[in-house]
Amino acid sequence: MDGGADKEHCFVVEARMALPNEYFAGRTGSRFLTALRDEKRILGVRCPSCGMTFVPPREYCERCWSKIAENWVELEKEGEIVAHTVVRYEDRHLPKKPPYILALIQLKGADTPFPHIVEGVDPAYVFPGMAVRAVFAKVPVNTLMGIDHFEPL
Amino acid sequence: MGRKRKNRNAAIVGIGQTVYSSHREDQNQVEMVHEAVRNALDDAGLAVGDVDCIVHGNMELFEMQFQPDLWHSLGLGALGKDVFRITTGGTTGSSLVCAADNLVASGLYDTVLAVGMQKLQEGNTTGGITNMSDPLWFRNMQTGALSGTSAQAVIGEFGEERGRRAAIHYRIMMDNHAMLNPRAHRKLGLTYERADELMKTSARLVGDLRLIHMCSQSDGACAVVVASEEAARRAKTPPVWIRDHVEVHREETFTNLFGFVRPETTQRYAARKLFGRNGITDPVKYFDVFEMYDPSAWWGLAWLREFLLLEGDAHLRMLEEGKFDLDGDLPVNPSGGVIATNPIGATAMLRVAEAAMQIRGDAGEHQVAGGVRHALASGFGGTFWTALIMLEKDLEWEMP
Ligand SMILES: [Zn+2]
Numbered sequence: 028m029d030g031g032a033d034k035e036h037c038f039v040v041e042a043r044m045a046l047p048n049e050y051f052a053g054r055t056g057s058r059f060l061t062a063l064r065d066e067k068r069i070l071g072v073r074c075p076s077c078g079m080t081f082v083p084p085r086e087y088c089e090r091c092w093s094k095i096a097e098n099w100v101e102l103e104k105e106g107e108i109v110a111h112t113v114v115r116y117e118d119r120h121l122p123k124k125p126p127y128i129l130a131l132i133q134l135k136g137a138d139t140p141f142p143h144i145v146e147g148v149d150p151a152y153v154f155p156g157m158a159v160r161a162v163f164a165k166v167p168v169n170t171l172m173g174i175d176h177f178e179p180l
Numbered sequence: 181m182g183r184k185r186k187n188r189n190a191a192i193v194g195i196g197q198t199v200y201s202s203h204r205e206d207q208n209q210v211e212m213v214h215e216a217v218r219n220a221l222d223d224a225g226l227a228v229g230d231v232d233c234i235v236h237g238n239m240e241l242f243e244m245q246f247q248p249d250l251w252h253s254l255g256l257g258a259l260g261k262d263v264f265r266i267t268t269g270g271t272t273g274s275s276l277v278c279a280a281d282n283l284v285a286s287g288l289y290d291t292v293l294a295v296g297m298q299k300l301q302e303g304n305t306t307g308g309i310t311n312m313s314d315p316l317w318f319r320n321m322q323t324g325a326l327s328g329t330s331a332q333a334v335i336g337e338f339g340e341e342r343g344r345r346a347a348i349h350y351r352i353m354m355d356n357h358a359m360l361n362p363r364a365h366r367k368l369g370l371t372y373e374r375a376d377e378l379m380k381t382s383a384r385l386v387g388d389l390r391l392i393h394m395c396s397q398s399d400g401a402c403a404v405v406v407a408s409e410e411a412a413r414r415a416k417t418p419p420v421w422i423r424d425h426v427e428v429h430r431e432e433t434f435t436n437l438f439g440f441v442r443p444e445t446t447q448r449y450a451a452r453k454l455f456g457r458n459g460i461t462d463p464v465k466y467f468d469v470f471e472m473y474d475p476s477a478w479w480g481l482a483w484l485r486e487f488l489l490l491e492g493d494a495h496l497r498m499l500e501e502g503k504f505d506l507d508g509d510l511p512v513n514p515s516g517g518v519i520a521t522n523p524i525g526a527t528a529m530l531r532v533a534e535a536a537m538q539i540r541g542d543a544g545e546h547q548v549a550g551g552v553r554h555a556l557a558s559g560f561g562g563t564f565w566t567a568l569i570m571l572e573k574d575l576e577w578e579m580p
Contacts, residue, residue, distance in 0.1 A: 040315050048244035048303045053208040086211045089254050092228060 055096045059084050063173035067163045069102045071137055082137045104161040105180065106134035113150045122172060128153055132177055143171065147178040184424075189575060190284035191412045191419030192277075192536045194224025194405030200365040200521045203301045204399040209248065213297050213401050214255035216526075220293065220403035221257075225416030228257035231405070232289040235264045235279045237272040238297050238525030241308030248297075256295060269312070270325070270473065271427070272296055273402065273529030274559025274567035280406035281422045281569075290411040296526035297401035305397070312562050324562060325395065325475035328387030330482045335388060338493060344388065346496050348375045351393055351477040351519065353499075357506055358516025360546040365398045365521040393477040393519075400523035402530050409575075420536040420555075423570040423577055426454040430564050446566040447486035447558070454568050455489070458577070463488050464498075464510050468552040469538045471531040473560040474517045484512065487558060487568070506548060514538065514546040528559030532569055539573045 052060060055072070062068045072095045073080045074088035081088075086096040111130035114121065128150050133140040145159060159177040167173070196219030198204075204212055221228060234256050236249040245251070249258075249265040256263070268275040273296035280292040305324075313322035335343040352372055358364035370378070382392035405415070412419040428446040451463065460466050472487065474480030484504070485495035498504060504512040515534040518527055535555035537543040553574065559567035 042315055044311060045307055046241075046244040046304070047307065049301070051203070051205045051208055051299065051302055053211050054206050055211070056208055085254065086207075087214055087254070089259065092257065 053086075055084050055086050058099070060169055060173065063171075064167045064169060069104060069134060069161065069174070070099050071102050071134075072096060073098045073100045079138045080136060081139050082134060082141055100136065102137055103135040106132050106137070106159060108145065108153060108155055108157045108159060109133050109140045110155060111145065111153050126150065130159075130177070132159060141171075143174060144176040145178070146176040186285040187287045188285055189409045189421060190281045190406050191409065191421045192404050192532070192571070193407045193412050193415035193417055193419050194220040194226060194403075195533045195536060196220025196223055196403040197363055197530070197533065198400045198402070200363060200398045200400040200523060202365070202397065202399065204299060209243070209297065209299055209302075210252055210255035212255070212299065212399070213252045213295060216297070216401035216403040217256055217293065217295060220405050223417060224405045226291070226405060226414065230414065231257065231261060231291050231293045233262040233264070233283055233292045234258050235266055235276045235283070235292060235294045237266045237268075237276045237295070239269060239272060239308065240267045241303070241311065242305050242524060243299050243303040244307065245303070252297070256293070262289070267525070268565055269561030270475070270524055271528050271559040271561030271565040271567050272525045273527055274473075274532060274557070274569060275427065276529055277404060277406070277422070277532045277569060278425045278427055278567060280404070281425060284406050284408050291405060291407045293403060293405055294529065295401065295403045296529040298523040298525040298527075299399045300397045300524065301399055309562065325479070326385060326389070328385075328389045330476070330478040331388035334478060334482055338496060342496065344379050345375065346499055347388075347393060347477045347481055348379050349499055350481045351378075353505060354474070354477070354480070354513060354517050354519050357514050357546055358520035360506070361515050361520070362544065363521070364516040365400075366396045367516070367520065389476060389478060395475050395518045395522045396520060398521050398523040400521070400526055402523075402526035402533055404529060404533055404536070418540060420539045421572040421575055423572045424454060424458055425567065425569040426450050428453075428566045445483075445486045446564045447483045448489065450566045450568040451487045451489055454570065458570065463556070464490075467510060467554050467556045469514065469535060469548050469555045470510060470512050471515060471535040471538075471555070471557045472512055472517065473528055473531055473558050474513065474519060475560060477519060480517065480519070487556075506546065511548045514543060514548055516546075528561075528567065531557040531559060532571070535571050539571055
């Protein structure tokens with residue numbers, strides 16, 4: 028007896044579920060990925076009424092609901108670390124071999140940060156505000172990994 | 181049992197639908213939801229700031245995504261608002277409308293936005309739906325809507341020839357209606373001359389359920405704005421009053437394993453209860469249109485008898501005589517129904533939205549002629565959830 032419950036002779040039915048799925052990136056998300064892959068450019072969208080620049084891009088401004096999907100702006104490939112953590116456990120779904128630095132990076136000209144990997148620096152020496160630049164993948168990739176990682180300036 | 185009582189009237193004042201298609205690669209989920217929300221607010225002539233509360237739903241796990249309501253916040257316009265997530269399988273869309281009705285009628289919120297969505301092609305529906313049943317007792321019998329039982333029951337009662345002919349008649353009637361609806365997903369251009377051929381050549385799925393009888397798999401979203409009587413005056417569209425609704429749920433009789441006597445269907449129970457407390461004795465005569473959640477031609481056929489409280493072969497005769505046609509006594513699914521368009525988490529809301537458009541008189545080519553004053557809409561979900569909703573053009577009934 029544990030916790031006062033009688034658990035003798037109680038069966039457990041074993042089960043396993045598969046969760047196959049796809050993600051439709053949409054026109055706006057696809058434009059961002061195509062520019063990253065084919066032109067090595069990082070694009071965002073700017074809201075003309077709020078002046079906010081969003082990366083990743085979105086169809087509508089979250090503040091004023093203006094349609095902004097076509098207001099593309101090119102961002103600099105440099106920015107700064109807003110926050111970071113260190114991934115230390117190993118799993119086959121992870122994009123890199125741990126340990127690696129996962130950071131929120133805000134590019135120059137953007138008002139929103141997005142998550143990516145930082146390499147070329149000891150995790151102990153990473154700090155908020157650290158300047159980093161994008162290093163693009165050597166082979167075409169259809170995901171955010173079109174940027175392979177960021178490295179300190 | 182407690183009696184349901186509204187504190188005040190609630191009306192549908194805005195309707196928004198997306199494009200329906202088998203694949204919406206052009207939008208992510210957030211953008212697709214936004215399209216419906218934007219269309220509903222534009223239809224109502226309201227701004228997102230006029231909305232007090234949002235109810236959101238889809239069929240759980242069908243995109244294989246956990247808590248999609250959080251992700252969809254940007255598309256919903258949920259920033260700073262109260263949001264509830266409601267998911268009751270196929271019934272979700274109608275449950276959302278019922279919840280919005282309750283939230284407004286209770287007096288808690290003046291304007292509630294209900295949003296149902298589904299992107300079936302992003303996920304794996306079988307993976308989601310198989311998980312629905314108790315794994316020890318029922319899972320091996322679980323099929324979702326892909327079931328041959330209703331075909332078997334209709335044929336058992338009325339014979340192969342009449343049963344099969346009625347099912348294909350129902351199917352072709354639905355396609356005729358869908359052909360008139362610009363938003364319908366599948367429009368096949370079927371004609372009654374092809375009935376014999378389709379009865380023989382369409383691929384068999386289970387028993388007498390053939391591919392041609394079955395509902396579609398669609399991507400899309402639907403949104404409706406429900407407002408109090410006072411808030412409804414701010415909207416630019418005429419209000420469609422939600423008179424009353426009922427939701428019925430029964431799980432253990434899915435396969436009726438525990439009994440030999442077939443229990444009353446949830447459809448008939450819902451109709452009996454709803455019509456009874458609203459003093460409606462002859463629903464065929466009372467209602468001007470019925471938007472019914474019909475997962476297959478066989479179920480649609482069988483449920484007409486249940487929902488309309490008919491006996492014997494009355495529903496078959498009405499079908500055969502064209503009474504359910506767009507120009508019949510009681511048009512059923514002028515939109516083309518679920519067989520044409522089925523973005524599941526939105527599907528049951530589409531029934532209500534289409535019924536409301538019929539009352540407004542702005543359904544377009546599939547508008548019922550002569551004016552619609554009383555409309556009925558139903559929802560259906562996995563474990564025999566049934567929702568039934570009554571809509572009215574005029575505020576002229578006594579609250580139950
Ligand atoms: Zn803005």
